[in-house]
Amino acid sequence: MGFLQFIWDGIWAVLSLGNFALIKILLIANIILITVSYLVYFERKISAWTQNRIGPNRVGWRGALQPFADVFKLLLKEDIVPEKANKPLHTLAPFIALFVAFSTYAVLPIGPAIQIGEETVNLVVADINMGILYVLALTSIGVYAITFAGYSSGSKYSLLGGIRSSAQMISYEVSMGFSIAGVVMMAESLSPIKIVESQSGLLWNALIQPIGFITFVVAAFAETNRLPFDLPEAEPELVGGFHTEYSSMKFAGFFLAEYANMIIASAMIITLYLGGWQIPYIETLNLGTTVTTILQISAFMVKMGALLFFFIWVRWSIPRFRYDQLMSLGWKVMFPLSLLNVVYVAVIIMLFNV
Amino acid sequence: MPQNSQEILLMLPHVVIGVGIVISLLIEMYSKKSETILPWISLFVFVFAGVHSIINISANQILFGGMLEVGGKPAIFNFIFNIGAALLILNSIDYIKKYESNHGEYYILIQSAILGMMVMAGSKDIFMIFIGLELMSIAFYVLAGINKKKSSSNEAALKYFLLGAFATGFIVYGIALIYGVSSTTSVDSIIQNFSTFTQNILFIVGLLLFIIGFSFKIAAFPFHMWVPDVYQGSATTVTGLMSTTGKTAAFSVLLIILSASLINYNIDIFAPYFAVIATLSMLYGSIVAIAQKNLKRMLAYSSISHAGYMAIGLAAANSEAFSGIIFYLAAYTFMNIGAFGIISIIEKQNDANTDLTAYAGLASKSPILAAFMSLFMFALAGIPPLAGFFGKYYVFISAIEADLTWLAVVGVFSSVISVYFYLRLVVYMYFKESEKDIDLHIDKYSLLSVVVSGILVIYFGISPDSLLNLILSVVN
Amino acid sequence: MNIYDIIFYLFAIVTLVSAAFVVSTKNIVHAAFFLIFTFFGVAGLYILLGADFIGVVQILVYVGGILILLLFGVMLTNKITNVEIRSGTTQIVPALIGVGLFAGILVLTMVSTEWKSAPGEIPFTTAYSLGKVLLTDFVLIFELLGILLLIALIGAASIARREKE
Numbered sequence: 001m002g003f004l005q006f007i008w009d010g011i012w013a014v015l016s017l018g019n020f021a022l023i024k025i026l027l028i029a030n031i032i033l034i035t036v037s038y039l040v041y042f043e044r045k046i047s048a049w050t051q052n053r054i055g056p057n058r059v060g061w062r063g064a065l066q067p068f069a070d071v072f073k074l075l076l077k078e079d080i081v082p083e084k085a086n087k088p089l090h091t092l093a094p095f096i097a098l099f100v101a102f103s104t105y106a107v108l109p110i111g112p113a114i115q116i117g118e119e120t121v122n123l124v125v126a127d128i129n130m131g132i133l134y135v136l137a138l139t140s141i142g143v144y145a146i147t148f149a150g151y152s153s154g155s156k157y158s159l160l161g162g163i164r165s166s167a168q169m170i171s172y173e174v175s176m177g178f179s180i181a182g183v184v185m186m187a188e189s190l191s192p193i194k195i196v197e198s199q200s201g202l203l204w205n206a207l208i209q210p211i212g213f214i215t216f217v218v219a220a221f222a223e224t225n226r227l228p229f230d231l232p233e234a235e236p237e238l239v240g241g242f243h244t245e246y247s248s249m250k251f252a253g254f255f256l257a258e259y260a261n262m263i264i265a266s267a268m269i270i271t272l273y274l275g276g277w278q279i280p281y282i283e284t285l286n287l288g289t290t291v292t293t294i295l296q297i298s299a300f301m302v303k304m305g306a307l308l309f310f311f312i313w314v315r316w317s318i319p320r321f322r323y324d325q326l327m328s329l330g331w332k333v334m335f336p337l338s339l340l341n342v343v344y345v346a347v348i349i350m351l352f353n354v
Numbered sequence: 355m356p357q358n359s360q361e362i363l364l365m366l367p368h369v370v371i372g373v374g375i376v377i378s379l380l381i382e383m384y385s386k387k388s389e390t391i392l393p394w395i396s397l398f399v400f401v402f403a404g405v406h407s408i409i410n411i412s413a414n415q416i417l418f419g420g421m422l423e424v425g426g427k428p429a430i431f432n433f434i435f436n437i438g439a440a441l442l443i444l445n446s447i448d449y450i451k452k453y454e455s456n457h458g459e460y461y462i463l464i465q466s467a468i469l470g471m472m473v474m475a476g477s478k479d480i481f482m483i484f485i486g487l488e489l490m491s492i493a494f495y496v497l498a499g500i501n502k503k504k505s506s507s508n509e510a511a512l513k514y515f516l517l518g519a520f521a522t523g524f525i526v527y528g529i530a531l532i533y534g535v536s537s538t539t540s541v542d543s544i545i546q547n548f549s550t551f552t553q554n555i556l557f558i559v560g561l562l563l564f565i566i567g568f569s570f571k572i573a574a575f576p577f578h579m580w581v582p583d584v585y586q587g588s589a590t591t592v593t594g595l596m597s598t599t600g601k602t603a604a605f606s607v608l609l610i611i612l613s614a615s616l617i618n619y620n621i622d623i624f625a626p627y628f629a630v631i632a633t634l635s636m637l638y639g640s641i642v643a644i645a646q647k648n649l650k651r652m653l654a655y656s657s658i659s660h661a662g663y664m665a666i667g668l669a670a671a672n673s674e675a676f677s678g679i680i681f682y683l684a685a686y687t688f689m690n691i692g693a694f695g696i697i698s699i700i701e702k703q704n705d706a707n708t709d710l711t712a713y714a715g716l717a718s719k720s721p722i723l724a725a726f727m728s729l730f731m732f733a734l735a736g737i738p739p740l741a742g743f744f745g746k747y748y749v750f751i752s753a754i755e756a757d758l759t760w761l762a763v764v765g766v767f768s769s770v771i772s773v774y775f776y777l778r779l780v781v782y783m784y785f786k787e788s789e790k791d792i793d794l795h796i797d798k799y800s801l802l803s804v805v806v807s808g809i810l811v812i813y814f815g816i817s818p819d820s821l822l823n824l825i826l827s828v829v830n
Numbered sequence: 831m832n833i834y835d836i837i838f839y840l841f842a843i844v845t846l847v848s849a850a851f852v853v854s855t856k857n858i859v860h861a862a863f864f865l866i867f868t869f870f871g872v873a874g875l876y877i878l879l880g881a882d883f884i885g886v887v888q889i890l891v892y893v894g895g896i897l898i899l900l901l902f903g904v905m906l907t908n909k910i911t912n913v914e915i916r917s918g919t920t921q922i923v924p925a926l927i928g929v930g931l932f933a934g935i936l937v938l939t940m941v942s943t944e945w946k947s948a949p950g951e952i953p954f955t956t957a958y959s960l961g962k963v964l965l966t967d968f969v970l971i972f973e974l975l976g977i978l979l980l981i982a983l984i985g986a987a988s989i990a991r992r993e994k995e
Contacts, residue, residue: 086859089859089860089863128882129882129955129957130882130883130886130955130957133883133886133887133890134886136890136894137886137889137890137893137894139894140889140890140893140894140895140898141866141889141893141894143894143898144866144898144901147898147901147902147905148863150905151859151901151905159905162905163902163905163906166898166901166902166905167902170895170898170899170902173894190955190957372977375977375980375981379980379984417970418969418970419967421968421970421971422970457988457991459984459985459987459988462981462984463981463984463985463988466977466981469977473974479971481968481971482970482971482974485971485974485975485978486974488978489974489977489978489981492978492981492982492985493981493985495985496984496985496988496989499989500988502989502991502993503993511989531939535943537946554943554944555938555939555942555943556939556943559935559936559939
């Protein structure tokens with residue numbers, strides 16, 4: 001027994017390292033992977049529903065195994081690298097996209113702190129003070145994936161897609177940053193957990209600063225390159241945009257990253273504006289800690305699901321912008337609005353001394 | 355809060371210019387007639403700031419917890435910057451129409467450049483020096499290339515930007531090292547512990563890098579490469595501003611760093627450096643200027659040699675030298691602005707009429723312009739009893755007092771050389787027949803600007819004590 | 831040698847090696863690529879020194895902003911006009927002399943300086959105290975920086991503006 005106890009102690013020590021970081025990383029990575037594959041399925045189903053079609057219905061019960069079929073198909077395809085491509089960068093680009101997509105989630109909390117034995121475990125991989133800035137920094141690195149993909153493919157469609165994307169993402173990052181400034185001013189902290197905690201009751205930022213909420217959501221759509229802002233990959237004009245020359249798993253990498261970014265964007269919107277895991281006034285019901293925690297985590301999941309549905313819904317409802325419209329919307333409407341929001345929040349804080 | 359609002363009242367000149375920038379921007383955005391409104395706004399702002407500074411010269415205070423000094427020495431510099439800029443604005447009203455790039459940003463950028471200079475002259479913190487410098491430099495980089503259709507203007511902007519950024523790199527590196535030793539950015543506390551810090555080689559290297567960076571900005575000899583092309587290629591009014599107020603601002607920073615430490619603690623480790631720079635700049639500027647046929651280029655080389663004369667004062671490093679430098683800067687600003695003002699009147703599109711030959715026979719066509727041009731040339735050459743003479747005189751005297759007689763002798767020798775090319779222009783104007791028929795259009799505002807500069811040059815020459823006493827009262 | 835030393839040398843090596851690649855590679859896009867690692871190394875050093883805010887902002891501004899703009903510029907000019915932009919190596923001897931002299935002076939000062947080390951705790955977060963200092967002691971500089979950025983913006987717009995023919 002002593003020996004087993006020793007091994008168990010060793011494993012426990014490793015697992016509990018950094019507030020159970022390893023377990024949380026494994027959990028989060030797998031949750032994202034599974035969510036992404038089913039997100040694709042749901043996107044196809046919802047688009048079919050919007051367009052009055054049936055959608056995937058052959059593989060498994062009502063097409064439920066469709067995501068696996070998709071993944072196997074992509075895995076078995078031949079990996080083609082164009083002759084004119086810049087090979088190292090061409091290979092690297094999807095990895096950057098995946099790296100960003102998976103590491104960003106590290107700072108976004110999915111629930112309140114829970115007690116396991118004697119330890120308090122935060123339901124977030126890394127509770128760092130600069131959490132929100134960390135997300136912004138990583139998002140800005142995400143631009144490189146598309147830029148490098150566009151540059152290295154040796155194709156003009158890819159190049160145009162890459163240029164469009166870098167211009168678009170930089171432009172919308174500005175209004176995104178200023179929208180976040182309003183939230184940070186309210187919470188007086190850059191830590192996502194503190195930001196969530198500052199939105200107790202019905203003090204959701206979406207209700208207090210609706211302008212900031214709208215600018216952030218629009219910027220989030222632009223940052224994830226989703227319709228109506230999917231100009232980097234606009235099919236009618238650019239074939240496939242930056243991923244025209246990608247096939248097999250490298251293409252799947254971009255595909256995966258795009259949907260993972262959607263999840264991150266939703267989580268960001270929830271954390272910053274929709275009160276995170278909180279359910280307003282749940283503490284007045286006296287349900288006990290365990291039940292409350294479970295309810296709160298489910299609340300987070302429900303909010304996430306609603307937002308993901310919103311993302312897909314918008315994609316199939318709104319047509320694509322023209323490029324100059326996109327730029328003038330970003331710089332002439334969203335940017336001034338987000339600046340206005342900062343002033344507005346400052347006035348609110350001064351008046352009510354929140 | 356109430357204390358801060360009082361401090362804002364004390365720095366009213368800075369605030370007025372800052373507000374002027376924003377108002378000009380709004381007018382440029384919403385008004386169709388911005389080209390006719392903006393000059394008057396800038397003029398008002400500059401005259402107000404200049405007059406306000408000189409009236410409140412005795413209210414010497416340090417604001418915002420040791421950041422900005424108002425009144426005293428900075429007030430004199432502010433007066434030079436603002437009145438110089440106001441004179442150039444008067445010139446610009448007509449001159450800028452000759453280019454098709456008559457946009458509001460011209461005036462906005464000039465205002466920000468002057469704001470940067472005022473921050474530099476009043477700074478009591480190394481950060482303030484750096485930000486003031488950047489505010490001035492960025493505005494100048496853009497102003498140098500304001501005429502986008504002229505390739506020489508584009509070239510000037512690019513060269514000025516590259517070399518200016520290079521010099522800024524030196525300054526920042528120097529600041530980093532200085533901070534590393536002193537662990538403070540306050541100029542006063544650095545100066546108080548100057549003698550302890552100078553035992554540390556890191557501090558000396560930092561200070562040297564800092565001074566080298568500013569040697570670029572004052573256009574002294576080994577760091578002068580950008581001067582001729584930039585001065586020739588930029589719009590004439592912009593050149594006038596760069597060569598006078600820009601140089602004054604750079605010198606004001608050198609005086610902030612050096613004067614207190616040198617006078618109070620008598621530590622002079624940089625005298626050899628400045629002596630060498632002064633000698634080389636004076637001789638190089640004067641000799642090369644002889645070969646120039648283009649007036650703007652000639653004045654560029656003359657500007658290098660004037661930087662040399664002023665650097666004599668830095669090498670001499672006593673309180674007479676520092677008041678002499680300030681007097682020299684004031685005199686140089688007004689005579690050079692006058693000279694560039696006349697060039698801007700005579701210049702036509704595409705750099706036409708900036709050569710010496712264009713000035714042949716000017717005396718018969720416009721006696722008043724010729725007379726004022728001769729006045730400014732005499733003043734630049736240092737012929738008594740004009741302001742330029744007393745500037746040189748005070749600096750040379752201070753060099754002799756500091757046992758640097760040889761430097762004063764070199765200075766006098768170089769002045770004698772420079773008389774040749776300054777007087778050559780006078781000879782052209784009075785004793786040569788004009789070769790081509792030049793249609794001369796004299797704008798009344800430009801003429802007003804030239805006349806005011808001329809009066810100031812004569813006034814400072816006839817009664818130098820009026821200005822010098824003011825300077826002495828604030829230097830000590 | 832404790833763990834902090836090891837991390838320090840790791841970041842230092844990343845910074846220096848990638849910087850060497852930046853100057854030695856001939857393809858300007860590759861140079862930009864290696865510059866990412868240089869900036870990451872520097873950001874790592876900042877965070878190691880307890881300046882978490884500056885570290886993250888370094889990535890946000892340099893990697894996410896400046897470098898992307900650089901790449902953007904390269905992509906717009908390179909290839910599209912069929913002119914490959916490559917940085918050549920010229921004037922090696924003068925450059926060597928200049929850099930050698932400068933490096934010599936710096937190494938000399940580094941060796942001959944008695945470096946101070948101040949005891950102190952690494953703060954939990956620097957953002958709070960940084961914000962406080964910026965809006966109290968350095969408020970004038972903060973406001974002037976605002977004007978400076980505005981002027982830079984006006985200047986950039988002015989340069990980019992197209993003149994009417």
